Amino acid sequence: MAKGVWIVAEQRYGALRKISFELASTARKLADQLGEEVGAILLGSGIEGLAGELGKYGVDKVYVADNALLEPYTTDAHAAAVARLVKENNPSILLFGASAQGKDLSARLVGKLATGMATDCVDVKVVDGKLLALRPMYAGKCYGEVLTSSFPQMASLRPNVFPAIENSKTPEIIKFDPGLDPGQLKTKVLEVQKDTAGKVDLTEANIIVSGGRGMKGPENYVLLEELADVLGATVGASRAAVDAGWRPQKDQVGQTGKIVSPNLYIACGISGAIQHLAGMGTSKYIVAINKDPDAPIFARADYGIVDDLFKVVPELTKEVKKLLA
């Protein structure tokens, strides 16, 4: 019988990513409900030392494959390693981060393990011994409760939504052979080009300052960048701003851009088209600054300022600087 709540931990450049702790804490909660153990799969090269850190978030057993073929991440190698281990151990639940890597890996494993998965979940719980996963659909215009009848029951969790809770354990560390045949590995990462700005990606940002058509032109985004700098925020944009060529594609928030969930989303000169609201509706706090009092964004905002953003934003930057000084 399938048993155990497992996660696939994510590391990059030799450090565990925050989503790994969010996964571990969530798995701990589910495992306690089921009276089962939390297992974590950790893959990479030279990463064995990271295993203990997962214990701090409630993992009982860490399965480590430390192998040069697992670094950098490729779908082929990681999917083969996870599939082999999962088939041997038969966990009942398997959780991933809904990050770029987690989404890629988990979808391939749905195929390899012939099972089902709920993508990008914002809540997971155990009901009658089964995983019940809640996920936004239509970019958050509605939600679906997903049940999976095959094993493992897979889900990927949206970053920044689940709390990482410390729970000191000393995990048992189990090394395993990923069983990789270099001849079977077809994809190669030729180059990793890091973004020079060094900003946190929108999908992982705690605070986002976003601008739309009301910014009037690319030159005015400097106002948002100044505010973002004092807040430690990442700058986003509406589809209108991206389509106008004011901001790069990777900055777009919305149904055909990035779906984000920060603690604070500050929308400047964004009217709030349905497809934009869909992409940021799960933000914890939403601020709207717009001179049109009828803009739909105000219906979603926790705090609204009806005024000229070109006057409000520089003042807000000053005020925040004072508060944080």
Place this chain on the structure above:
Amino acid sequence: MNIVACVKQVPDTETLIKVKPDGSGIDETGIKWVMNPYDEFGVEEALRLKEKYGGDVTIVTLGPARALEALRTALAMGADKGIYINDPAFDVVDAFTVATALAAAIKGIPHDIIFCGQRAIDDDSGQVGAILAELLGIPQVAVVTKIDVEGKTIKAIRPIEGAQLLIETPLPCVVTAQKGLNEPRYASLPGIMKAKKKPVDVKGASGLGVSIDVKSKIARTLPPPARPPGKIICGEEPAEKARELAKLLREEAKVI
């Protein structure tokens, strides 16, 4: 070059989604249906590869009667032929079953490169491309903004959090398209006329030899949780409003 592009018909992004009162799904009344925008990037890239290297483009779609329209749109853009998987057995299925049906249809035709959208903007699952690649036993490169074909391999740009990867993989492979890959063309009027005469092969579950084995189901569809009403910050001057906002964010919301 034999190119396949998979397309799905979805509600337009401006659609307001209404959930049926019994939670069994969404109310489809009045919805404007379009080709999934990410699939459109895939179709466009397929057409550009054909223009550059020759060969043909086959569009594969799965869906109810209305979905044929999305397939016709792709043919009107310039694709050569279609496979239309239409069977009530597929009305309520999951990503695994859809990919199984697509794989069965694509297995029977030559394929050097298969395009899918990186996700469909209805269920937002983002699984079908990868499962399809696995079932066909070929590699995938997901969420791609640029590809170059070099002989029997491709090089693709894949953006991830804070970086861009340059990935190389041999053909055949599955590529899932991200916005930024290209600017899709509109179907021309002659294109629309020609599309009506292009061959479309209609397949059912039994014709494909696929048995329905749904792994995941949506037990209940819900409207999004209601947000409490917000506060409009009043004041005489922009500076006063900004000061009040900063204070609320600090002291009430505690987010800065």
